[in-house]
Amino acid sequence: MSIASVEPSWAISDFLLKSGGYAVVDGGLATELERHGADLNDPLWSAKCLISSPHLIRRVHLDYLEAGASIIISASYQATIQGFEAKGLSRDEAEVLLRRSVEVACEARDMYYETCTKGSWDDPKNEVNLGQRPILVAASVGSYGAYLADGSEYSGDYGKSVTLEILKDFHRRRVQVLADSGADLIAFETIPNKLEAKAYAELLEEEDIKIPAWFSFNSKDGINAPSGDSISQCASIADSCGHVAAVGINCTPPRYIHGLIQSIKKVTNKPIVVYPNSGETYDGIQKKWVKSAGVEDEDFVSYVGEWLEAGASLIGGCCRTTPNTIRALSRTLLSKSALSK
Template identity: 45%
Template sequence: MTIMLIEALAARPPLIVEGAMATELEKRGVDTANALWAAMALLDRPEAIRDVHRSYFEAGANIAVTDTYQANIPAFERLGLRHADAERLIALAASEALAAREDYRLAHVDAAQEGRPLLVAGSVGPYGAFLADGSEYTGAYELPESEYQDFHLPRMHVLADAGVDLFAFETMPNLGEVRALANLLADEFPEAQAWMSFSLRDAGHLCDGTCLEAAAAAIDDIPQIGAVGVNCVPPSMVEEAVGRLRSATGKAIVVYPNNGDVYHPGTKTWTPAPGDEDFVRLAPRWLEAGASLIGGCCRTTPDDIRRLARRLGADDGSRGRQG
């Protein structure tokens, strides 16, 4: 694993994070309405994962996020797979993202691509995602720190060994889990970097009720966490959340909201956004407020990321032809 996030930000802010994986896999015929969600594609459609990552690089993304949010050892074992097979599938997710980046580079070897950061972040979803009941949006669970770490450590080892550039601790709703991951990173992966991205119940609080500023401050002394932020929140929450984070930390700020649609965990379905939640229109305000990594989460598309890159001035000719 290489340390690249802070260096990449220094070279060319803002960095664009890719959009939804599950939404694009569904368009390719993958059934995601199950406990594995987008990770189901690892069992029989891994080439579709590579295709999705490649589409985001083509759209202007700097950072691909591996299809491992819901891919963890216990989830695969619950399906009857052996531990070794579960590790192989997690490694496959990393390999598909890395291969998509290489495919993109080979197709865009012109001088315009020189200096454009292209990173692969290994997604580490919360314990609540394993529960597959929407707990990542409530934070209504609690484990001892050692149990959180035992849950996350095998996946992180596989991702690191597979060659991801950093970890993406995503949709974290629970301060206890946040602390456990920060300490795990420091103790077990001292050469690695990560971002820590929270799930919110409102613009000022994690889903478990923790004040957003307090959550950021709790990990401010972990230098390996190069960015903190929020993801899979409605676009309308982001600007205030960025301001709160900016007041509490000097770290880079990462934001990648969903498109505003409302998720129903019981049926694993979505209701369209109730109003004008166009995150591309709102994104310049997030940049002005202090965000330096900006992308999309659930229900966002390569077209959204293409418009985002152009809107933020990140599509400056160094990204190749967008088609």
Template identity: 50%
Template structure:
């Protein structure tokens, strides 16, 4: 069964986790690297598990794995073999599954929340380039070439036991189409498609979010449609645009409101003045049903969502 549908039939909201990389940096990790948080799969996998556990404790119903920037090509570029790269990609799921199982086994009250799921992060081709292309989408690849790029990682993540694929920060409809075509090679597997957006109406490369939602609406393996790693100020309009074109669950997990500088691999500006919980509540009222945070958000932000969700 579609794992998102399975949760939403019994609960009004599915709460996602927040930023993984932000938490690892806060705990002393240096991820200023082309592999970003995936670097910790080699250096500190136990810490990844601890962060997943902290998000579950904060109220998250879903852990997004540390595989966003984990690709065969990226690891091979760092000197690993293809088999070693695939092993690390699978490890990202295994870490999250163990954290989920251990957390759930230790939880005394299991009736007031769903058993959390593990969403395997499938970052865009631009994340592998590590030059900010996931916020531009100006690839020079064809749709078929994108399928070839994504296939080994997607297969490894599925083989490792992920409950669903989190196809996230997608900057262009062409890449979303490629991923949906690839999903057809894995019957019974579901994924959500979440775009990065540059304003209230357009995803990063300029495609209209409404057109993206309209195209995705007829594909059964797409479990939810939405946006992530986008400033909170754009979210209300984007939800309305998506809602006008699809009856699928809407997923939103914006960043803190800061802007990413690809040249320095750092975040600039200031976060939104609105509390994350307050913002998420307004997104729920507009129709979003999967809520969480992306870059620069923390377990405390997820707690603010959980605080009002439990009273719906």
């Protein structure tokens, strides 16, 4: 299913209508790549696999599709032209890799549909056989802080020298390339401040991007973005942009999601997307996740009912969640959807 031809402000709503009212977003990418043997100790993080092992990315996308995900997010979160150039690649080579991130996800979707048609599954115990459900590929755009690889996407502090124009210049070509890559939408993820949200919104308008986008913020306290900007202020920027089709939260502890949804609902009627992390904390200095308050899959999924009740309609997982998390989540959403009919 392509939603590029649908008016951006209605695109996700139309997709949800065709999906039974709710849709499952995939889970963490880096954790799964490492589980499959990838070494991600690199400033490019998961984007390193676009150079060295795209087949592992495809495998993880397939794992999430088989678990029930209806939206898979490309491995371009940390993939920037500037980051690839710092590795010695040319600008043309960097753009090829950006496009490749979406191509790999589209290939996984095609392979999944082919498997459904043949009635064959890698995991014979898989109970989430959703057949020819609509599946979207979202092109991930990580924040400026993700490129810096210093954990500043979790602080929102870029320094006074980083202006709106600098952020727009940094992201512009990347957004253009991903918008023309064959993706169904662009997922602007882990946005830590309203300045970067404004930069994205202006870029979408200036470049007249033809595919819809979602803006997904993060929070450390359940009230504000890491910068201290209120989530309501951030969501208002997304609401005012006609190219933004959904607004939400990612890479935030599950315990904060309900209140954040309520804050977002006060300023927008657009669909709400939430994909929390496991509840663990990222240490930007040591560059690792600290097992502070992580939750098990069962605990993660136990929150879903209140997220739905609060107004979320697209739900998945972020860092440290797995296909098992998404499988449990998919079963829960299927049962909710069935009860609403």
